[in-house]
Amino acid sequence: MAQIKHFFVLSILLAIIFSSFNALIVTAQVGVCYGQGGNNLPPPSKSIQYLQKLNAASVKIYDADSNILNALKGTNLTISIMVKNEILANISSNQNISDQWVQTNVLPFYPQTKITTVLVGNEILSPWNKQYWFYLVPAMKAIYQSLKNFRLHSAIKVSTPLSMDCLESSISRPSNGTFRSDISKVMKPLVHFLNSSKSSFFVDIYPYFEWVMKPGSISLDYALLSAKSASFKDPVSGLSYANIVDQMLDSLVFAMTKLGYPNVSFSIAETGWPNGGDYDDIGASIYNAATYNRNLVKKFTAKPPLGTPARPGVSIPVNIFALYNENQKPGPGIERHFGLLYPNGTNVYDIDLSGGTPDWTYNPLPQPTNNEPYKGKIWCVVSKGAKWSQLQSAVDTICGQDNSTCAAIQPGGSCYKPNWFLLHASYAFSSYWARYRNNGTTCFFNGLAVETTKDPSYMSCQFPSVNL
Ligand SMILES: *[C@@H]1O[C@H](CO)[C@@H](O)[C@H](O)[C@H]1NC(C)=O
Numbered sequence: 210m211a212q213i214k215h216f217f218v219l220s221i222l223l224a225i226i227f228s229s230f231n232a233l234i235v236t237a238q239v240g241v242c243y244g245q246g247g248n249n250l251p252p253p254s255k256s257i258q259y260l261q262k263l264n265a266a267s268v269k270i271y272d273a274d275s276n277i278l279n280a281l282k283g284t285n286l287t288i289s290i291m292v293k294n295e296i297l298a299n300i301s302s303n304q305n306i307s308d309q310w311v312q313t314n315v316l317p318f319y320p321q322t323k324i325t326t327v328l329v330g331n332e333i334l335s336p337w338n339k340q341y342w343f344y345l346v347p348a349m350k351a352i353y354q355s356l357k358n359f360r361l362h363s364a365i366k367v368s369t370p371l372s373m374d375c376l377e378s379s380i381s382r383p384s385n386g387t388f389r390s391d392i393s394k395v396m397k398p399l400v401h402f403l404n405s406s407k408s409s410f411f412v413d414i415y416p417y418f419e420w421v422m423k424p425g426s427i428s429l430d431y432a433l434l435s436a437k438s439a440s441f442k443d444p445v446s447g448l449s450y451a452n453i454v455d456q457m458l459d460s461l462v463f464a465m466t467k468l469g470y471p472n473v474s475f476s477i478a479e480t481g482w483p484n485g486g487d488y489d490d491i492g493a494s495i496y497n498a499a500t501y502n503r504n505l506v507k508k509f510t511a512k513p514p515l516g517t518p519a520r521p522g523v524s525i526p527v528n529i530f531a532l533y534n535e536n537q538k539p540g541p542g543i544e545r546h547f548g549l550l551y552p553n554g555t556n557v558y559d560i561d562l563s564g565g566t567p568d569w570t571y572n573p574l575p576q577p578t579n580n581e582p583y584k585g586k587i588w589c590v591v592s593k594g595a596k597w598s599q600l601q602s603a604v605d606t607i608c609g610q611d612n613s614t615c616a617a618i619q620p621g622g623s624c625y626k627p628n629w630f631l632l633h634a635s636y637a638f639s640s641y642w643a644r645y646r647n648n649g650t651t652c653f654f655n656g657l658a659v660e661t662t663k664d665p666s667y668m669s670c671q672f673p674s675v676n677l
């Protein structure tokens with residue numbers, strides 16, 4: 210017993226020595242995306258303390274919130290701020306508006322707040338943001354000019370984060386990387402601007418979605434950055450890949466090279482893995498999220514830098530999405546489960562973004578139970594915290610769209626009695642969701658509804674279900 214105890218103490222000492230040694234030689238460059246899509250999140254000052262506790266090197270925010278920027282004053286965190294999509298047209302059309310934006314959102318904070326990047330818009334070149342496409346590069350140039358007017362253009366870079374949907378080609382063969390042809394009139398000037406202003410190509414990378422969308426074709430280990438050796442060789446480039454992140458980055462390298470810009474550097478604006486979700490979200494678990502993000506930290510804090518097969522040895526900054534689980538994000542359950550922290554500030558799992566803590570010192574993780582698709586019936590019912598004041602109008606909307614959805618809860622219908630509003634509301638959610646799930650409706654309804662595997666049917670009332 211005593212020996213075991215000694216061994217334990219020794220292990221801890223070794224861990225401490227090891228981690229402080231590592232902290233000296235590792236260049237911390239993993240940061241966090243600080244999203245605010247929750248109604249239960251701690252204030253900025255507290256959030257900055259959490260970022261520091263995680264050993265984040267940087268933080269990316271989705272606006273230029275003065276409360277957050279003030280809270281970041283005097284810290285060593287480097288910061289990316291964002292120009293909102295909605296004002297791109299105005300910024301691009303008038304240098305004064307752009308100057309004013311920089312005057313309001315940068316000058317009062319810099320240099321006490323280490324702003325290093327202004328990101329102009331968010332995922333602008335995705336198909337649903339078409340109305341902004343042609344404002345993008347002019348707006349970036351305007352912001353660059355404004356920074357130049359204030360002599361900040363060397364210290365603060367201008368870029369824009371794109372989603373992987375900027376590629377037309379599948380990432381399954383990186384050497385075939387090609388940007389979408391419908392955005393070619395924007396892509397070339399964009400990459401030219403990044404190259405000539407020595408800025409970086411910012412990209413949002415989600416191996417989770419690649420893995421989910423191509424069932425069976427990508428192994429989980431390959432997506433989680435856990436594979437020990439290369440399992441795919443690009444037949445044209447001859448480069449070998451051991452993980453999907455490298456495949457995604459190199460697809461972009463080849464696409465930029467085709468445009469004539471082989472040397473534009475990368476920054477991973479967002480990446481992450483959901484720690485939970487709905488019954489129909491597979492592979493979203495604390496275990497997988499911890500595995501992915503810990504592997505990511507190891508990969509991107511390695512000394513010397515690992516780079517990618519096409520760009521070995523190159524250092525790539527990365528921001529993990531996100532600081533918190535954000536309970537107001539719409540869409541499937543995974544969207545509300547990307548956090549490193551719960552809203553109360555507790556870690557969802559242990560992680561040290563500096564890369565200085567070895568995995569074996571972390572607390573054990575719960576084993577994943579949903580790496581295989583869920584099989585069975587699911588219903589969609591009123592959630593625990595649902596506000597009654599909002600339920601009525603949600604039910605009215607649902608039932609108003611298609612009168613057959615709620616026929617069973619009308620007088621005389623099989624679910625009319627007992628005439629309890631909560632039962633009727635749950636019926637309406639289940640009925641609507643079962644019908645429109647394939648049209649992209651999720652069981653969320655602004656937080657009023659949640660999935661369940663427990664059949665809410667009673668007596669002669671059958672709730673419509675989704676069969677997985
Ligand atoms: C910031 O970094 C500098 C240099 O590494 C260090 O001396 C200083 O203590 C750090 N400040 C904070 C608030 O962490």
Ligand SMILES: *[C@@H]1O[C@H](CO)[C@@H](O)[C@H](O)[C@H]1NC(C)=O
Nearest residue numbers: 294295296297298299300306
């Ligand atoms: C853009 O500028 C116009 C004219 O100055 C103004 O009316 C409008 O509110 C601005 N739009 C935004 C989103 O700021």
Ligand SMILES: *[C@@H]1O[C@H](CO)[C@@H](O)[C@H](O)[C@H]1NC(C)=O
Nearest residue numbers: 302303304305306307308309
């Ligand atoms: C920009 O501001 C300057 C000086 O304040 C003014 O002379 C000029 O007319 C403005 N230009 C536009 C397009 O608003």
Ligand SMILES: *[C@@H]1O[C@H](CO)[C@@H](O)[C@H](O)[C@H]1NC(C)=O
Nearest residue numbers: 377378379381382385386387
């Ligand atoms: C290469 O990408 C193009 C789209 O840009 C696609 O049509 C073609 O099938 C791809 N070829 C291979 C071998 O993946």
Ligand SMILES: *[C@@H]1O[C@H](CO)[C@@H](O)[C@H](O)[C@H]1NC(C)=O
Nearest residue numbers: 401404405406407469470472
């Ligand atoms: C990219 O930038 C480098 C360094 O400024 C420059 O030498 C090169 O000509 C640029 N490439 C293109 C295609 O403009």
Ligand SMILES: *[C@@H]1O[C@H](CO)[C@@H](O)[C@H](O)[C@H]1NC(C)=O
Nearest residue numbers: 404466468469470471472473
């Ligand atoms: C890209 O960088 C390499 C190595 O620094 C250099 O040899 C090459 O000329 C650069 N290419 C362009 C187009 O700038």
Ligand SMILES: *[C@@H]1O[C@H](CO)[C@@H](O)[C@H](O)[C@H]1NC(C)=O
Nearest residue numbers: 550551552553554555556557
């Ligand atoms: C924080 O929230 C999580 C998730 O709701 C919970 O499991 C945990 O116990 C909470 N921690 C504290 C200290 O309240």
Ligand SMILES: *[C@@H]1O[C@H](CO)[C@@H](O)[C@H](O)[C@H]1NC(C)=O
Nearest residue numbers: 611612613614615616617619
């Ligand atoms: C639903 O609406 C259609 C057309 O508006 C109408 O013919 C039908 O009777 C309605 N059904 C119920 C159950 O109210």
Ligand SMILES: *[C@@H]1O[C@H](CO)[C@@H](O)[C@H](O)[C@H]1NC(C)=O
Nearest residue numbers: 610611644645646647648649
């Ligand atoms: C749902 O999807 C089907 C098939 O794609 C389509 O025909 C229908 O119009 C859609 N309904 C709604 C309400 O979007």
